[in-house]
Amino acid sequence: MSEAILRAESLTKRFGGLTAVSEVTLELHVGQVHAVIGPNGAGKSTLTNLLSGDLPPSAGVIHYLDEAQVRHNLAGMKSDRIARLGIGRSYQKTNIFLPFTAFENCRLAAQSRLPRAWRIFRGADRYADVNAIAERSLQAAGLSERSEMPAAALSHGEQRQLEIAMCLETQPRVLLLDEPLAGMGPQESQRIIELIRQLTPAHAIMLIEHDMDAVFAVAHCLTVMVNGEVIESGAPAEIRASLKVQQAYLGDAHGGFNG
Amino acid sequence: MRTKRAVLLPLVLLTLLLAVFPLVGETFYIQLLTKVMIMAIFAMSLDLLVGYTGLVSLGHAAFYGLAGYVLARVAPQYEPASLWTTLPLAMAACAAFALLTGLLVLRTSGVYFIMVTLAFAQMLFFVFHDTPIGGGSDGIYIYAKPLVKIGETTLLDLEDRSVFFWFVLGLMAVVYLFLRRVLDSNFGRALVGIKTNEHRLQALGFPTFRYKLASYMLSGTLAGLAGYLAAAQFGFVNPEILGWHTSGGVLMMVILGGMGSVHGAALGAFAFILLQEVLSNQSWFGAVAKHWQLAMGLFIIGVALLLPRGLMGLMGVAGYFTGKAKSVDE
Numbered sequence: 001m002s003e004a005i006l007r008a009e010s011l012t013k014r015f016g017g018l019t020a021v022s023e024v025t026l027e028l029h030v031g032q033v034h035a036v037i038g039p040n041g042a043g044k045s046t047l048t049n050l051l052s053g054d055l056p057p058s059a060g061v062i063h064y065l066d067e068a069q070v071r072h073n074l075a076g077m078k079s080d081r082i083a084r085l086g087i088g089r090s091y092q093k094t095n096i097f098l099p100f101t102a103f104e105n106c107r108l109a110a111q112s113r114l115p116r117a118w119r120i121f122r123g124a125d126r127y128a129d130v131n132a133i134a135e136r137s138l139q140a141a142g143l144s145e146r147s148e149m150p151a152a153a154l155s156h157g158e159q160r161q162l163e164i165a166m167c168l169e170t171q172p173r174v175l176l177l178d179e180p181l182a183g184m185g186p187q188e189s190q191r192i193i194e195l196i197r198q199l200t201p202a203h204a205i206m207l208i209e210h211d212m213d214a215v216f217a218v219a220h221c222l223t224v225m226v227n228g229e230v231i232e233s234g235a236p237a238e239i240r241a242s243l244k245v246q247q248a249y250l251g252d253a254h255g256g257f258n259g
Numbered sequence: 260m261r262t263k264r265a266v267l268l269p270l271v272l273l274t275l276l277l278a279v280f281p282l283v284g285e286t287f288y289i290q291l292l293t294k295v296m297i298m299a300i301f302a303m304s305l306d307l308l309v310g311y312t313g314l315v316s317l318g319h320a321a322f323y324g325l326a327g328y329v330l331a332r333v334a335p336q337y338e339p340a341s342l343w344t345t346l347p348l349a350m351a352a353c354a355a356f357a358l359l360t361g362l363l364v365l366r367t368s369g370v371y372f373i374m375v376t377l378a379f380a381q382m383l384f385f386v387f388h389d390t391p392i393g394g395g396s397d398g399i400y401i402y403a404k405p406l407v408k409i410g411e412t413t414l415l416d417l418e419d420r421s422v423f424f425w426f427v428l429g430l431m432a433v434v435y436l437f438l439r440r441v442l443d444s445n446f447g448r449a450l451v452g453i454k455t456n457e458h459r460l461q462a463l464g465f466p467t468f469r470y471k472l473a474s475y476m477l478s479g480t481l482a483g484l485a486g487y488l489a490a491a492q493f494g495f496v497n498p499e500i501l502g503w504h505t506s507g508g509v510l511m512m513v514i515l516g517g518m519g520s521v522h523g524a525a526l527g528a529f530a531f532i533l534l535q536e537v538l539s540n541q542s543w544f545g546a547v548a549k550h551w552q553l554a555m556g557l558f559i560i561g562v563a564l565l566l567p568r569g570l571m572g573l574m575g576v577a578g579y580f581t582g583k584a585k586s587v588d589e
Binding site for chain 1: 459
């Protein structure tokens with residue numbers, strides 16, 4: 001296996017007395033989907049926030065190998081810097097610019113990667129290349145028809161697709177997807193699963209998801225978290241066979257957990 | 260520039276009307292309108308911060324007053340100062356003050372930002388109030404208006420009230436067009452993104468702190484232009500121009516006119532000051548005129564309740580970003 005593009009070592013996040021993420025070690029590789037599963041409150045979203053810089057870790061390091069094969073430690077770095085290094089994310093709760101049109105959401109995202117942010121005298125709509133990127137990604141997300149609509153007027157599924165489209169426009173190498181299927185209908189879900197498959201060869205993807213069918217359909221590797229700790233990590237077949245996982249996680253299904 | 264036609268036409272007409280006013284108007288009204296236009300520049304500068312970047316400042320008078328004091332301090336006692344040196348110096352002082360304070364205040368947001376900007380402005384107020392550098396509570400007189408000369412030729416005689424009026428009108432138009440341009444650029448779009456959802460913008464890779472600092476400095480520098488003009492017009496500076504009444508007044512103009520609209524802010528300045536003149540006019544309202552602030556308060560409450568987008572809401576213009584080809588404010 002090639003060297004990991006991102007490797008978190010002993011990553012820990014404490015909120016006062018609560019340890020939300022405890023000594024988590026995890027690797028992401030280009031061409032692979034690494035799914036992180038676990039019951040609600042297991043620390044999956046907190047883990048995503050640590051990797052994206054939305055929260056600073058209390059301890060641990062995050063090694064990242066950038067495009068030029070330069071090594072960075074992302075722990076404690078600010079989120080905008082991490083994003084520019086090539087780590088894109090979507091949020092569990094849709095996070096877009098609601099009053100802007102779908103097009104402007106995408107245009108703004110495309111703008112983030114161009115070295116012209118400080119040109120203050122040229123109209124933002126007059127960059128043909130940026131407009132083209134924005135239009136292409138709207139099309140890829142199936143939102144061409146909705147281009148001029150305020151994002152707030154889009155359906156839940158469309159908003160989620162828009163967010164992923166925006167994230168892709170920043171040309172990330174690592175994608176952190178926090179429950180991309182939450183609240184989606186079967187057709188929309190299928191569309192996202194298909195999109196994840198398409199993106200896999202060129203990206204390292206971390207997928208947090210409760211939909212086990214989807215997880216086992218796309219994941220090359222799974223990490224199971226319970227109460228902030230990793231209890232098992234391995235190939236899908238190993239996870240299915242793991243007694244620990246069955247006891248701690250799947251076992252809960254009989255007790256009412258609807259994973 | 261993609262200003263909507265519907266807005267462009269009235270703006271051009273109003274500007275033309277203003278331009279001919281000194282030919283027909285009385286001295287008092289020429290001076291009043293000059294003051295209004297200076298406040299319009301001040302209000303537009305604050306709108307960049309409040310209406311577009313989402314940072315509500317209650318300390319904008321710091322820049323306005325600082326620029327006035329710079330002019331008062333560097334001008335020779337009884338002779339006119341050169342505009343070419345004093346105006347850039349006053350604006351540069353404001354930019355420097357914005358840089359220094361911005362590095363601190365921009366670490367806060369919301370209510371805390373309001374508090375900290377207010378605190379810095381009050382500190383400056385007391386520096387000029389309680390130390391000899393600003394002449395204490397009496398302030399400093401500026402006996403002559405700045406000179407606009409090239410060599411020995413006087414380009415503009417600012418002592419002439421009509422020329423001063425046109426000079427301020429021209430600068431107001433320049434500031435307006437400049438802000439429209441800036442707000443429609445990538446930089447301006449990023450500022451509106453910060454106002455709308457800063458967290459998301461950061462996750463997309465925008466270094467939002469730097470954008471906010473640039474906006475804060477630009478806003479402070481333009482407020483300095485207004486403060487310089489005001490000091491030149493009135494011929495004196497005192498600590499009042501740095502006080503929180505000044506900051507509150509300009510904030511009210513922005514809210515009254517409509518946050519997030521450059522001409523809205525200017526309109527707010529016109530409405531606020533002219534209404535104040537009308538309501539406090541004793542020959543029209545007699546004894547009630549003394550209580551003009553009561554009527555003004557009722558008017559502002561009315562606008563706040565009925566027109567959430569300020570007076571601009573009256574024009575029935577559509578919301579932001581109704582289309583990609585339209586500019587940020589319309």
